[in-house]
Amino acid sequence: MVQRRDDLKESPSQTAGPYVHIGTNPNWVEITGVWQGDLGLVLVGPDTKGERVLIKGRIFDGLGKPLNDALVEIWQADADGLYNSPEERRGRADPNFVGWGRQPTDRDTGEFRFETIKPGRVPYGDGRPMAPHITVYIVARGINIGLHTRLYFGDEAAANAECPVLNRIEHPGRRQTLVAPRGEEAGLPAYTFDVHLQGHHETVFFDV
Amino acid sequence: MSDHRGSFYARDRDWHPPAYTPDYKTSVLRAPKQALLSLDNTISEMTGPVFGHDMLGPRDDDLITNWSKTGDAIGQRIVVHGRVLDENGRGLPGVLLEVWQANAGGRYRHHKETYHAALDPNFGGCGRCITAADGSYRFRTVKPGAYPWPNRVNDWRPAHIHFSVFGHAFAQRLVTQMYFEGDPMIWQCPIVGTIPDKRGVEQLIAALDRRNTTHMDALAYEFDIVLRGRRATLFENRMEGT
Ligand SMILES: [Fe+3]
Numbered sequence: 364m365v366q367r368r369d370d371l372k373e374s375p376s377q378t379a380g381p382y383v384h385i386g387t388n389p390n391w392v393e394i395t396g397v398w399q400g401d402l403g404l405v406l407v408g409p410d411t412k413g414e415r416v417l418i419k420g421r422i423f424d425g426l427g428k429p430l431n432d433a434l435v436e437i438w439q440a441d442a443d444g445l446y447n448s449p450e451e452r453r454g455r456a457d458p459n460f461v462g463w464g465r466q467p468t469d470r471d472t473g474e475f476r477f478e479t480i481k482p483g484r485v486p487y488g489d490g491r492p493m494a495p496h497i498t499v500y501i502v503a504r505g506i507n508i509g510l511h512t513r514l515y516f517g518d519e520a521a522a523n524a525e526c527p528v529l530n531r532i533e534h535p536g537r538r539q540t541l542v543a544p545r546g547e548e549a550g551l552p553a554y555t556f557d558v559h560l561q562g563h564h565e566t567v568f569f570d571v
Numbered sequence: 572m573s574d575h576r577g578s579f580y581a582r583d584r585d586w587h588p589p590a591y592t593p594d595y596k597t598s599v600l601r602a603p604k605q606a607l608l609s610l611d612n613t614i615s616e617m618t619g620p621v622f623g624h625d626m627l628g629p630r631d632d633d634l635i636t637n638w639s640k641t642g643d644a645i646g647q648r649i650v651v652h653g654r655v656l657d658e659n660g661r662g663l664p665g666v667l668l669e670v671w672q673a674n675a676g677g678r679y680r681h682h683k684e685t686y687h688a689a690l691d692p693n694f695g696g697c698g699r700c701i702t703a704a705d706g707s708y709r710f711r712t713v714k715p716g717a718y719p720w721p722n723r724v725n726d727w728r729p730a731h732i733h734f735s736v737f738g739h740a741f742a743q744r745l746v747t748q749m750y751f752e753g754d755p756m757i758w759q760c761p762i763v764g765t766i767p768d769k770r771g772v773e774q775l776i777a778a779l780d781r782r783n784t785t786h787m788d789a790l791a792y793e794f795d796i797v798l799r800g801r802r803a804t805l806f807e808n809r810m811e812g813t
Contacts, residue, residue, distance in 0.1 A: 371658045371797045375771040376587045377748040378595070378762060379733065382679045386671030386697050386735055392681055394695045397637050398628055425600040432683070438619065438741050448618035450576065450740065463620035485614055488578075498615050502746050505597030507588035507765050509746055511616075532608060560601050570582060570607035571616040571742050 376508035403465030406479045410459040413442030413480030417553040425561035429473025433503035444483030487527040494522035511569040517544040577802030578612035588765035616742040622667040634712035638695025646675025646713030648789040654706040658800030662706025667737040677716030729756035738798040
């Protein structure tokens with residue numbers, strides 16, 4: 364026997380269910396007036412530094428049908444690669460950029476979209492730079508524990524090739540599931556990040 | 572704060588529901604099949620957004636009145652309170668809790684809802700609060716009803732309140748549900764049944780708290796939430812990357 368410890372266990376996850384937006388985006392499901400505006404819809408203001416970009420995509424189930432009842436959150440560094448968080452010790456992030464966004468997937472098309480800025484590079488634990496990326500978190504009916512993944516940018520081939528996190532993915536083909544190809548929409552660079560929950564193109568999800 | 576800024580303890584995946592749980596049918600097509608990529612936290616997961624008390628309205632934490640049109644919401648009045656702790660037992664301040672639930676009859680205010688129970692014109696079903704310096708929180712609501720849902724032919728959800736929890740880092744992000752002491756329906760529910768360990772289920776059952784009832788107003792339930800803890804920071808300098 365050794366000394367007893369009374370460490371607690373993390374509360375078990377439960378699915379967000381089909382009605383998650385009542386709690387997170389009440390105005391979007393016509394529960395208006397409880398609070399002003401849903402959180403996380405707008406990331407960028409006129410004073411935010413950095414290159415404006417669009418992030419969009421859909422989340423496909425195992426039979427290729429887009430989820431129209433999911434909730435997507437993103438978390439990212441500012442244009443200089445600093446997080447707007449008390450945990451950030453390397454400098455002070457852009458005060459005009461929180462870096463967190465939240466959107467429901469569209470009821471008809473299943474698409475989510477964010478207007479944000481392209482983040483700078485942030486270091487891996489050993490100091491090597493990671494490629495620019497956005498943390499993506501997905502909950503929905505049928506998902507028992509929230510899914511963590513990352514969006515990388517299709518026009519950052521050199522940075523992606525040396526990213527210590529991407530290179531931890533054993534099968535090079537699977538790395539591509541995290542790389543959003545660049546297009547253009549409304550005069551902005553638009554990156555399409557389609558997420559596949561299952562199948563041949565199953566997205567790499569993280570145990571962080 | 573400054574004495575515990577290391578990376579987070581690994582999530583115990585055997586304590587959480589697995590992704591694929593065929594008794595909960597929707598999970599069958601929505602469960603990733605490949606192994607997760609294990610990653611020691613980087614700064615991208617060790618940081619997270621901060622939510623301030625100043626964003627809260629005066630009735631955000633009172634579901635009995637925050638959507639009322641002609642009077643209070645109908646149902647058994649309850650106060651839900653407790654603390655948000657980390658695995659080391661420390662209270663976590665500044666944690667945003669967002670809650671949503673069915674009304675006292677078990678009906679959600681939502682366009683996809685198909686249960687016949689009546690809508691309550693004075694109940695919206697959403698609330699939120701931010702934990703105090705010691706990690707404590709409280710909100711007032713009505714006890715939600717059980718409801719049937721399309722899964723197996725006769726599946727019912729036990730009374731429950733959904734919680735979305737923002738800790739101090741994205742690694743701590745958690746969505747879960749709270750159940751009520753003494754409800755026999757808990758042990759028949761396939762969503763509850765996704766949790767592999769009976770003790771894990773018990774961790775989500777709020778205790779009836781007779782000491783903290785509000786006289787002639789509300790019963791109380793006590794519900795603590797535990798988020799991931801983090802290592803001591805002997806090697807913090809390595810994270811600086813400079
Ligand atoms: Fe529910």
